Amino acid sequence: MNSIDKLTEYFIKFPGIGPRQAKRFVYFLLTRDSAFLNELANTLKSLKSDSKMCQSCSRFYSSSNYNSALCDICLNKNRDTDTLMIVAKDADLTNIERIGNYNGSYFVLGGFISILEKNPEQKVRITKLLSLIQTKIKNSNLKEVILALSLNPDGENTLNYISEKLKPILENQNIKITTLGRGLSTGTELEYLDDNTFQNAFKNRG
Numbered sequence: 090m091n092s093i094d095k096l097t098e099y100f101i102k103f104p105g106i107g108p109r110q111a112k113r114f115v116y117f118l119l120t121r122d123s124a125f126l127n128e129l130a131n132t133l134k135s136l137k138s139d140s141k142m143c144q145s146c147s148r149f150y151s152s153s154n155y156n157s158a159l160c161d162i163c164l165n166k167n168r169d170t171d172t173l174m175i176v177a178k179d180a181d182l183t184n185i186e187r188i189g190n191y192n193g194s195y196f197v198l199g200g201f202i203s204i205l206e207k208n209p210e211q212k213v214r215i216t217k218l219l220s221l222i223q224t225k226i227k228n229s230n231l232k233e234v235i236l237a238l239s240l241n242p243d244g245e246n247t248l249n250y251i252s253e254k255l256k257p258i259l260e261n262q263n264i265k266i267t268t269l270g271r272g273l274s275t276g277t278e279l280e281y282l283d284d285n286t287f288q289n290a291f292k293n294r295g
């Protein structure tokens with residue numbers, strides 16, 4: 090396969106990118122000079138080695154500035170330890186942090202579970218989540234687990250799956266499970282949620 094087709098195939102694998110957009114990226118790159126392309130190639134090469142997955146919340150963070158197994162959010166002593174928000178993807182977390190009115194901790198599931206999925210435990214980090222919650226029950230004042238998942242069929246299926254897994258652990262612990270409330274319409278993607286909609290949904294969680 091030639092480089093144009095090969096690179097197009099790579100871009101098609103990106104989330105939300107179709108064949109036409111993929112081709113546009115390739116032609117854009119062809120108009121750049123070699124310094125730009127080299128810089129891009131080097132950044133790609135070092136992306137994995139400069140980044141880590143947080144041992145607590147499972148989000149990806151840049152580890153080039155400091156050496157810790159925990160990300161800056163988990164290390165931040167000013168964050169509340171009584172709430173844990175569960176999101177599907179890093180991009181959802183980034184958007185909620187940008188909006189800025191949530192000050193608790195997070196857990197990134199790493200994906201969704203679609204309705205016909207036969208091995209849900211391979212699609213989301215459920216084992217890691219359950220052990221994080223066990224640790225939090227022992228060591229912190231956890232009071233609420235917020236399921237912040239997009240309102241689409243996969244999101245709702247994931248929400249049901251996670252709730253079922255959490256119920257036996259949270260029972261008798263005085264820890265409530267909440268979901269984002271009204272204000273979210275069907276099809277809403279957390280990644281693109283605007284400030285007002287999120288703030289309302291957060292306030293009306295239950």
Ligand SMILES: [Zn+2]
Binds near residue numbers: 146148159162
């Ligand atoms: Zn973290």
